[in-house]
Amino acid sequence: MKHLSEEELVARAYGEGDKVTAEQHLNDCPECAKAYAALLGDLAELRFSDPLPRDSSYGERVWQSLSGSLPEYDAAERSWLGGGLWRGLRYATACALLLACAFVGGRLWERGRTQSSAAVNQQQKQRPVEPAQQRERVVVVLLSDHLDRSERLLVELKHVDAESTELVSPLRNEARSLLAANRICPQNARQDDDPALTTALDRLDHLLDELANQPGGLNAAALSRLQHEMNADGLLFEVRVLRTRLPDRKAVLDGRTNGGAI
Amino acid sequence: MIRMDKSEHEAIRAVLAGDKDAYSTLVMRHSSNLFRVAFRITGNEADADDVVQDALLRGYRKLKSFESRSEFGTWIYRIAVRCALSKIGDRKVNENRRIAERTDLESDQLQIADEAADPERLLLSGEIGAMQEIAMEGLSAIERTAFVLRHMEGRSTEEIAKAMGIQPNAAKQSVYRAVQKLRRCLSTLKVKV
Numbered sequence: 479m480k481h482l483s484e485e486e487l488v489a490r491a492y493g494e495g496d497k498v499t500a501e502q503h504l505n506d507c508p509e510c511a512k513a514y515a516a517l518l519g520d521l522a523e524l525r526f527s528d529p530l531p532r533d534s535s536y537g538e539r540v541w542q543s544l545s546g547s548l549p550e551y552d553a554a555e556r557s558w559l560g561g562g563l564w565r566g567l568r569y570a571t572a573c574a575l576l577l578a579c580a581f582v583g584g585r586l587w588e589r590g591r592t593q594s595s596a597a598v599n600q601q602q603k604q605r606p607v608e609p610a611q612q613r614e615r616v617v618v619v620l621l622s623d624h625l626d627r628s629e630r631l632l633v634e635l636k637h638v639d640a641e642s643t644e645l646v647s648p649l650r651n652e653a654r655s656l657l658a659a660n661r662i663c664p665q666n667a668r669q670d671d672d673p674a675l676t677t678a679l680d681r682l683d684h685l686l687d688e689l690a691n692q693p694g695g696l697n698a699a700a701l702s703r704l705q706h707e708m709n710a711d712g713l714l715f716e717v718r719v720l721r722t723r724l725p726d727r728k729a730v731l732d733g734r735t736n737g738g739a740i
Numbered sequence: 741m742i743r744m745d746k747s748e749h750e751a752i753r754a755v756l757a758g759d760k761d762a763y764s765t766l767v768m769r770h771s772s773n774l775f776r777v778a779f780r781i782t783g784n785e786a787d788a789d790d791v792v793q794d795a796l797l798r799g800y801r802k803l804k805s806f807e808s809r810s811e812f813g814t815w816i817y818r819i820a821v822r823c824a825l826s827k828i829g830d831r832k833v834n835e836n837r838r839i840a841e842r843t844d845l846e847s848d849q850l851q852i853a854d855e856a857a858d859p860e861r862l863l864l865s866g867e868i869g870a871m872q873e874i875a876m877e878g879l880s881a882i883e884r885t886a887f888v889l890r891h892m893e894g895r896s897t898e899e900i901a902k903a904m905g906i907q908p909n910a911a912k913q914s915v916y917r918a919v920q921k922l923r924r925c926l927s928t929l930k931v932k933v
Contacts, residue, residue: 485916492890492915494897520923524891526876527869529779529788536775537768544767544793548800550760 482510487517618724624659625721628682631656632714635689636705646696653689660686678716685713748812755803763803767796770813774820780888781824782831783873791827795820821885821903829881875925879918886911887918 482490482503489495490504491514504511631652638649660683663675685708692700708714747765754762771792778791799806799816806815876884885904889895895903901911 484920488916488919489912494912517919517923520926521891521919523926524872524922525869526780526872526892528776529785532772532775537771538764540771540792540796541764541767544796544800545760545764547797548760548763551756551758551803 481507482514484513484517487514490514491517491521620659621663622721622724624656624663625717625724627652627656628660628686629714629717629721631686631689632708632717635701635708636714638701638705641698646701650689650692650696653686654691657683657686657690674716675720678713678720681711681713682717749808752803752806752808752812755800760800763800766799766812766816770816771796773813774816777817777888777893778820778824780892781821781885782827783876787827787831788824791820791823794827795823798823818903821889822905825881825885825904828884871926872922875922878921878925882906883914883918883921886914887922890915891919 482500486495486500487510490497490500504514631649634649634652638646660679663679685704688700688704689696748769751762751765774792774795775788778795779785779788782788782791795816799819802819806812876887879887882904886900889900889903890897897908897912897915900915901908904911906914
């Protein structure tokens with residue numbers, strides 16, 4: 479059987495600890511019961527003399543000796559009730575101000591960020607165009623002009639009367655003018671790795687060459703043959719398709735595209 | 741929960757509003773109780789008077805931190821306990837310093853024996869109370885205060901802990917060590933007598 483410790487006995491004597499368990503053990507264990515009785519006897523002997531009770535004037539004497547050293551409270555600071563209320567209101571106001579500052583600060587920061595990003599966009603718009611980008615824009619514009627003129631030439635060729643020689647001469651001059659430009663365009667098309675454009679320009683080159691340099695001049699038979707070849711190859715159709723693939727000329731000139739569309 | 745007297749409530753409000761004389765109501769009402777516990781802890785009237793004044797002065801200065809939910813009597817009682825604890829703590833430090841200042845170890849031992857327990861003097865006086873007082877002197881300030889609050893004031897462990905500003909387990913241990921020391925000391929004195 480495990481005996482109660484002296485600490486447990488002291489706790490029991492002062493009415494603390496596990497009363498039921500201690501009581502049960504004390505009933506069952508004579509040794510602990512004896513120790514507990516001895517403890518109670520010792521504690522009962524510990525009777526200390528109290529001072530003589532203070533008379534009713536004691537409090538007054540204490541107050542007399544104390545009152546001189548007490549500073550007065552500032553009336554403005556109010557009681558704990560009012561003070562607590564005001565303190566709470568002050569905290570609430572401070573929190574509200576803090577939240578308002580955070581909100582306004584956030585809005586200002588957001589606006590500043592938007593403005594700075596708009597400024598960046600503006601700067602990007604105003605930024606000088608890179609040389610490579612400039613070259614691409616020039617190529618696109620030239621090619622667009624070239625295909626326009628070529629399409630008009632092909633349309634005229636398609637509908638020209640082979641017998642009216644007065645119409646053939648301007649056609650031949652235009653073909654010669656286009657031929658020089660057409661020699662430049664395939665080079666750019668090859669650099670851009672555009673096989674459809676390269677093929678179309680090659681075939682256009684062949685046609686323009688025959689138009690411009692037909693030995694013996696452009697007679698009715700030669701015109702008829704070229705018309706037939708053009709229709710058979712669908713060259714006019716291809717030129718039109720290529721034109722639709724090109725970015726809008728005005729947009730290119732305004733810098734709204736990066737110029738590498740073809 | 742014990743509700744605070746309405747007049748005490750009003751007195752505190754008046755004090756905080758600038759009427760320091762209103763504090764006299766609280767002083768007159770609680771001085772005797774404070775003196776009783778202060779005397780029991782310090783063991784003499786002069787120190788107890790000092791403790792009462794010190795506690796009431798501290799209570800006045802800390803009145804703004806007093807919460808109306810609690811009772812002023814309990815609050816000022818705890819302040820008085822801590823003042824008394826501090827008082828006997830200082831007293832013991834001063835006693836130890838006095839002893840340490842003496843260079844002759846043997847004479848020190850004789851002097852301590854003379855102060856602590858002189859069976860012949862006890863026999864002459866024939867007062868068991870004197871033996872108990874001597875036994876109480878052997879307790880530390882915390883043990884003495886915890887024992888007084890437990891044995892004489894009838895406070896629970898939780899109340900002792902709150903009044904002394906220590907953990908409940910520490911308060912319980914202090915009471916136990918005090919009882920243990922007192923019993924051993926008194927049994928030795930009784931044998932010698």
